[in-house]
Amino acid sequence: MSTSSAAGLELRQLCRKVGDRRLLDGLDLQVAPGECVALLGPSGCGKSTTLRLVAGLDPASGGQVLLDGVDLTGRSPGERQVAMVFQSYALYPHLSVEGNLDLGLKVRGLPPRERQQRIDATLELLQLGELRQRRPAQLSGGQRQRVALARALLRHPRIVLLDEPMSNLDAQLREDLRPELRRLLCGREQPVIYVTHDQQEAVGMADRIALLEAGRLQQVGSPRELYTNPANRFVASFLGRPAINLLAVEPGRQLGLRPEHIHLGGDGTVAARLLRREWWGHQQLLWLQTHWGAVRVLTGPEAPPPPEPRLSWQRQHELWFDPDSGARLPP
Amino acid sequence: MRLLALLWSLGPLLWQLRTSLLRPEALVAPLPEGNPWTLANYQLVLSGDPPFWQYLANSTLVGLATTLLTLLLAVPCAYGLQTLRGPIRWGVGLALVAAAMFPTVLLFLALLEIARNFGLANNLLALSLPYAALSLPLAVLLLRAAFADLPGELEDAARLEGLGLGQRLRFVLLPLLGPALASTAILVFLASWNEYAIALTWISRSDLLTLPIAIARIGGGSVFTIPYGAFAAATVLGSLPLLLLVLLAQRSIVSGLTRGAVKG
Numbered sequence: 001m002s003t004s005s006a007a008g009l010e011l012r013q014l015c016r017k018v019g020d021r022r023l024l025d026g027l028d029l030q031v032a033p034g035e036c037v038a039l040l041g042p043s044g045c046g047k048s049t050t051l052r053l054v055a056g057l058d059p060a061s062g063g064q065v066l067l068d069g070v071d072l073t074g075r076s077p078g079e080r081q082v083a084m085v086f087q088s089y090a091l092y093p094h095l096s097v098e099g100n101l102d103l104g105l106k107v108r109g110l111p112p113r114e115r116q117q118r119i120d121a122t123l124e125l126l127q128l129g130e131l132r133q134r135r136p137a138q139l140s141g142g143q144r145q146r147v148a149l150a151r152a153l154l155r156h157p158r159i160v161l162l163d164e165p166m167s168n169l170d171a172q173l174r175e176d177l178r179p180e181l182r183r184l185l186c187g188r189e190q191p192v193i194y195v196t197h198d199q200q201e202a203v204g205m206a207d208r209i210a211l212l213e214a215g216r217l218q219q220v221g222s223p224r225e226l227y228t229n230p231a232n233r234f235v236a237s238f239l240g241r242p243a244i245n246l247l248a249v250e251p252g253r254q255l256g257l258r259p260e261h262i263h264l265g266g267d268g269t270v271a272a273r274l275l276r277r278e279w280w281g282h283q284q285l286l287w288l289q290t291h292w293g294a295v296r297v298l299t300g301p302e303a304p305p306p307p308e309p310r311l312s313w314q315r316q317h318e319l320w321f322d323p324d325s326g327a328r329l330p331p
Numbered sequence: 332m333r334l335l336a337l338l339w340s341l342g343p344l345l346w347q348l349r350t351s352l353l354r355p356e357a358l359v360a361p362l363p364e365g366n367p368w369t370l371a372n373y374q375l376v377l378s379g380d381p382p383f384w385q386y387l388a389n390s391t392l393v394g395l396a397t398t399l400l401t402l403l404l405a406v407p408c409a410y411g412l413q414t415l416r417g418p419i420r421w422g423v424g425l426a427l428v429a430a431a432m433f434p435t436v437l438l439f440l441a442l443l444e445i446a447r448n449f450g451l452a453n454n455l456l457a458l459s460l461p462y463a464a465l466s467l468p469l470a471v472l473l474l475r476a477a478f479a480d481l482p483g484e485l486e487d488a489a490r491l492e493g494l495g496l497g498q499r500l501r502f503v504l505l506p507l508l509g510p511a512l513a514s515t516a517i518l519v520f521l522a523s524w525n526e527y528a529i530a531l532t533w534i535s536r537s538d539l540l541t542l543p544i545a546i547a548r549i550g551g552g553s554v555f556t557i558p559y560g561a562f563a564a565a566t567v568l569g570s571l572p573l574l575l576l577v578l579l580a581q582r583s584i585v586s587g588l589t590r591g592a593v594k595g
Contacts (some may be wrong), residue, residue, distance in 0.1 A: 028502060052487075055487075055491060057487050057490065077487075077491045078491065078492065078494070078495075079493075082491060083491065084487075084488070086487070086488060087484075088482060088484050090482065090484035090485050090488035092485065092488075092489075092507075093501055093507065103492065103494070103502055104492030104493065105494070107493060107494050108493055151488075151492075155492070226481075309568045322503045
């Protein structure tokens with residue numbers, strides 16, 4: 001069995017098949033110590049599957065999970081020293097906050113003194129001290145999430161996995177918690193994998209994003225890399241809201257243009273007619289009809305669209321794709 | 332409307348209570364003279380030999396042994412079934428339903444042979460063996476449904492924290508299954524408490540009789556007089572322990588029976 005000297009987490013050709021369905025198809029991914037990688041993709045793309053394979057909750061159909069060069073693939077979840085925060089938080093409903101934290105330490109046979117010390121320190125870190133006697137049902141969503149986080153950090157895990165940890169919280173709380181989550185999780189010595197279907201969350205949390213679709217890795221890189229230099233049409237259209245315009249401007253080639261890269265003015269090359277306007281406060285989205293179809297354009301909030309808008313853009317912002325395979329083509 | 336429903340369901344029970352407290356002649360006379368109420372029926376039942384309490388104790392012993400045995404077997408079985416995937420799961424589930432609906436009557440003779448061959452007759456604890464066997468399919472089905480209702484992520488979390496199977500059952504799953512366990516236990520206990528046919532064939536010593544058999548024997552003496560009052564008194568006495576049991580476990584039964592009905 002081959003080993004690697006690379007520190008951190010490494011997934012090699014990881015596969016998961018159930019019956020005939022390939023949930024995950026040969027994933028290669030490396031997460032350095034202290035790095036936070038977001039697994040992003042639509043539901044059913046294999047991101048939660050990946051997490052369960054790393055945690056050892058499901059058996060891999062092929063490939064390896066390595067931590068600091070040591071193969072974890074055959075080990076049970078308990079032996080992997082992996083902490084995971086679930087979408088539902090999975091707090092034990094019959095135990096208090098303290099009981100929830102204590103159970104894992106208790107079954108590992110730690111002395112009561114050390115257990116208490118660790119629990120106290122973690123509760124303090126997460127500002128949960130006053131809630132220690134409460135049951136999960138008596139906590140708000142944000143508090144539950146913090147308890148789940150506390151339970152994960154308490155065990156000094158060597159890998160941290162988060163499965164849509166904020167999707168049950170309201171939008172405001174999500175935004176507030178993002179920096180706290182980063183402070184608590186990222187930049188320590190463990191690699192962190194963060195699963196989400198929300199691109200904003202991925203961009204806000206992660207050092208790098210791995211975009212998955214249909215069990216296959218589409219691209220991995222920094223948020224900026226994925227946005228400005230997408231590997232294919234799926235990456236280009238998944239990232240960015242409003243979505244990129246895909247225009248069949250010439251046979252055999254499809255032009256991708258982001259809405260913010262299109263300018264309106266009298267000197268453009270493409271004639272257009274205004275269909276609809278959405279005013280967003282800080283920006284406005286215009287829907288324009290051209291001879292290629294409808295085009296979305298983002299402009300400043302106040303600029304009234306010219307009566308006969310003409311579209312223009314810079315060559316450097318053009319992204320070309322193969323209309324059939326979606327592969328990126330050279331300009 | 333509620334009162335009507337209450338009367339509808341409690342009516343027969345109240346009638347039984349009334350019968351147990353009336354003189355025999357007051358039962359048939361439309362307008363009895365003098366005080367028709369009496370405790371004589373209870374005195375009659377309690378003064379029997381062996382005393383009525385003996386039958387209660389016998390039934391309680393069999394019921395407890397049956398319940399314990401059934402749950403000990405049903406919990407691991409239900410858990411195992413719940414984690415199974417594919418056609419086996421479907422097949423075993425179907426077999427369980429079939430077993431739960433199998434008519435007990437068809438098993439008597441075979442059970443009697445078994446009792447004879449293994450010397451299990453006139454043994455209260457041995458009686459709990461066929462009882463547990465008969466209750467097992469239903470208990471497994473109920474508990475499997477309860478296991479299925481628990482969010483899978485709870486057990487995943489426990490596995491990640493290094494809890495083995497036994498620890499997961501003990502610290503996480505079973506505490507959460509409390510209501511389901513209680514309602515299953517009571518159903519099993521009830522079935523054992525009411526069982527007649529097997530007890531009739533397996534037990535012949537009068538000090539080992541269970542309640543249903545003992546009550547049936549009250550008829551005794553003559554075919555021409557049926558001691559309605561004594562029957563009623565024995566039935567009331569025999570129902571009291573159950574009533575107590577259900578009252579004690581009421582809250583957990585209700586939450587067990589409606590578990591999964593609404594998102595909780």
